[in-house]
Amino acid sequence: MLNTKAACISINTGRMPLSSDSPYFESREFRETWRAPGRPSVGGRTNLASFPKAADAPAFAGIIGRSPAMQELFSLIGRMAPHYRSVLVTGPTGTGKDLIARAFHQLSPVAQGRYVVLNCSAVVESLFESELFGHVKGSFTGANHDKPGLFEYADGGTLFLDEIGDMPLTTQAKLLRVLQNQEVQRVGALSPRKVDVRVVAATNQPLPRLIACRKFREDLFYRLSMIAVKSPPLVERTGDLPLLEAHFLQRFAAQYKKNIRGMSPAVISRLAAHTWPGNVRELENVIGHALIMATGNTIELQDLPAYLTSTSK
Numbered sequence: 001m002l003n004t005k006a007a008c009i010s011i012n013t014g015r016m017p018l019s020s021d022s023p024y025f026e027s028r029e030f031r032e033t034w035r036a037p038g039r040p041s042v043g044g045r046t047n048l049a050s051f052p053k054a055a056d057a058p059a060f061a062g063i064i065g066r067s068p069a070m071q072e073l074f075s076l077i078g079r080m081a082p083h084y085r086s087v088l089v090t091g092p093t094g095t096g097k098d099l100i101a102r103a104f105h106q107l108s109p110v111a112q113g114r115y116v117v118l119n120c121s122a123v124v125e126s127l128f129e130s131e132l133f134g135h136v137k138g139s140f141t142g143a144n145h146d147k148p149g150l151f152e153y154a155d156g157g158t159l160f161l162d163e164i165g166d167m168p169l170t171t172q173a174k175l176l177r178v179l180q181n182q183e184v185q186r187v188g189a190l191s192p193r194k195v196d197v198r199v200v201a202a203t204n205q206p207l208p209r210l211i212a213c214r215k216f217r218e219d220l221f222y223r224l225s226m227i228a229v230k231s232p233p234l235v236e237r238t239g240d241l242p243l244l245e246a247h248f249l250q251r252f253a254a255q256y257k258k259n260i261r262g263m264s265p266a267v268i269s270r271l272a273a274h275t276w277p278g279n280v281r282e283l284e285n286v287i288g289h290a291l292i293m294a295t296g297n298t299i300e301l302q303d304l305p306a307y308l309t310s311t312s313k
């Protein structure tokens with residue numbers, strides 16, 4: 001192992017990758033010596049060349065962050081993922097719940113199995129149960145052949161039920177039974193069949209409020225929230241802004257084949273002052289927009305979307 005100063009130099013010059021499980025990461029001396037990527041360098045510009053490569057940014061299963069809130073989240077996921085059968089991921093829109101769901105799968109014992117996604121808000125109510133549990137031929141008009149549902153398709157893997165708050169109440173009751181018994185019954189079938197599926201459910205809606213207005217079953221909520229994680233809004237982890245900015249700058253610079261070296265100090269302070277109601281998705285869109293608009297090799301204020309600069313005047 002290198003001494004701390006040598007490790008910092010290697011990481012800052014891109015010769016050594018930095019990850020949150022690096023042996024150096026826990027050391028206070030290291031944290032104090034390591035120059036956080038994205039901080040304005042001498043000369044007043046954030047210099048993209050001084051960022052670690054996007055792939056080397058402190059990330060956990062592809063989720064970027066090193067703020068205390070994110071380290072706490074990574075630690076929870078790391079402890080829960082090997083053991084969970086079902087998990088509830090909550091948090092505001094754009095905070096990375098899809099990434100968290102995938103992390104649970106990747107770090108679970110069924111990582112080699114299928115990862116199947118169902119967006120519950122996109123399914124027609126009458127077809128919901130057939131979609132999830134399958135059906136047998138003739139069980140309803142249009143059921144012309146036997147069809148397995150997503151639970152059977154995800155057998156041996158993970159089913160991600162996104163926007164779970166939009167699942168119809170009757171389907172919720174059946175989902176609860178599947179979670180309890182690990183068996184599904186195709187619509188119209190006489191007997192259930194065993195499945196081995198881990199379920200990650202996510203929502204940006206406050207489920208207790210849906211329970212109060214009888215749109216979500218309390219028993220399912222308690223079952224799902226036995227193991228639950230919350231994805232924090234970006235305002236609670238502004239320390240991650242430079243890392244996320246660097247990540248998106250590098251990604252969009254490569255995508256649009258632009259030689260962008262960094263952001264002006266005015267842009268950095270404008271982004272730092274914003275409250276990010278759309279969270280990381282909003283930041284991603286802002287940087288994508290700025291990269292398209294930029295004419296020089298630095299992102300300037302006029303490259304940002306108008307709604308950000310008009311409020312700064």
Ligand SMILES: Nc1ncnc2c1ncn2[C@@H]1O[C@H](COP(=O)(O)OP(=O)(O)OP(=O)(O)O)[C@@H](O)[C@H]1O
Pocket residue numbers: 062063064065091092093094095096097098099100203204231247280281284
């Ligand atoms: N910590 C992060 N590191 C890197 N990219 C992130 C991070 N968090 C979010 N993103 C990116 O931001 C965008 C929005 O994330 P995601 O779709 O996971 O949000 P969400 O919480 O599921 O939102 P919604 O509730 O609207 O479905 C995605 O492109 C995702 O890759």
Ligand SMILES: [Mg+2]
Pocket residue numbers: 097098162
């Ligand atoms: Mg989502």
